[in-house]
Amino acid sequence: MASAFLEIVELANGDIVLQRAEDEGEPLVVIRFSEESRVYLFDATLEVARVMIQAGMQAAASMAEQGELELEQYEDGQSRILH
DSSP: OOOSOEEEEEOTTSOEEEEETTOOSOOSEEEOOOHHHHHHHTTOHHHHHHHHHHHHHHHHHHHHHTTOOEEEEOTTSOEEEEO
16 A cells, blocks of 8 residues: 655755655656756755645646646556646
8 A cells, every 4th residue: 555645855866756655666756956056056955846846736736626637548547637
């Protein structure tokens, strides 16, 4: 059974991922900042990524409430959301 808890983790390569807690599967979201962005943001990349993920989730929830999202199927039958 998949965990309902999500975590934001900075990987050794600098990528920041949103993943299910205690899950070895593929990350749900990957954020990669360019070196130029990292210099500009100093040590705040993890905080900026957290705000980006939070804003994206809020926007998706708002769009779903307003009926602006529709589900489509991948070729393998899995659902995806388009806007």
